[in-house]
Amino acid sequence: MSKTVQMSSAERSLGSLIPGADRSTVGAASLVQGVYGHRGNLELVVRDSVDGLWVFWFNANLPGDPETDPEVPAGHWSVGLRFARDARYTQAAIFQGVRGPNHLEVLALDDAGTLQSWYWSPEWAFRRRAENPASEVAAFSAAQQDDGALLIDLTERDGTLRLVVAGPNEYPSRTWAPVDRSTDLGATLAELLVPEPSIPPDVQLRTVGIYDIQSGTARSSISTRDGGSTELIWRGTDGGMRHLRLPLHSET
Incomplete structure (x- = not known):
């Protein structure tokens, strides 16, 4: 998969600075382990401060x-690819799709309150779906189910809470339908939509002696790298987005 030119980044005691992620991005990022590469690359999506997503x-x-990936050497971050231009976003989330050939799924909330649905395919790069999951949205959380369905918990601008889901049939097309919040979804909403790490990311970072964290930007994700890792990302007070791997067996 080729997305852009690479710039090297060395692991540092304060984490690896993600090249370009301090240039024009803002807020917290979303991180997932994907399927590209021999060992599963990490994929990160974050908002541009003015226009689009990275x-x-x-x-x-x-x-x-x-x-x-001839453009990004092993053990390094790319310098990023901007997409979803012509909108300013307030929130974004990325998932490794389980349908389609190596598709990535992105949900992004623009400042007009429209929740957009995007997907990456090797042939077409990022494409926006014609149907939006919802409008008049203030915030969302989402989870991908084992069959590839996407479930989204929405908070509307008037405070109303509701659920929508898009099943895996006819993928990569998605049709969004409301779900009764009392419906048995096979797991509790807390388990599906608000997966909390055993130790919050900001606590993990402070445990290893890192305090230079912009409030609300620390995130964690589990990967299979090196026998299992917790991947920590955060934005420093200098504006730079950083990444640190902790072994799953670590006491932190």
Whole structure:
């Protein structure tokens, strides 16, 4: 997969600075382990301060692995790709799709209150779906189910709470339908939509001696790298987005 030119970034005691992520991005990012590369690259989406979204990816290959991304060496972050232009966003989330050939799913809320649905395919890069999941939205959380369905918990601008879901049929097209909040979804909403780490990301970072964190920007995600890792990302008070890997067996 080729998205843009790469700039090297060394691991530092305060985490690896993600190249370009301090240039014009704002707020917290969303992170997931994808399927690209031999070991599953990390995929990160974050808002541009003025226009659009950025995606950055970490080449999780080890030195000596067959080359899968000639633009980003193993163990480094890309400098990013901007997409979803002509809108300013207030929130975004990324998922590794389980349908389609290596598709990534992105949900993005623009400042007009429209929740947009995007997907990445190797042939077309990022494409926006014609049907929006919702409008008049103030905030959302979302989860992907095992069959590829996307479930979204919405807070509307008037404070109303509601659920919508898009099933996996006819993928990559998605049709959004309301869901009764009392419906048995096979798991509690808290488990599906608000997956809390055993130790919050900001606490994990302070445990390892990192205090230079913009409030509300620390996030964590589990990956299979090096036998299992907690991937921590945060924005420093200098505006830079940083990344640190902690082994799953770490006491922190």
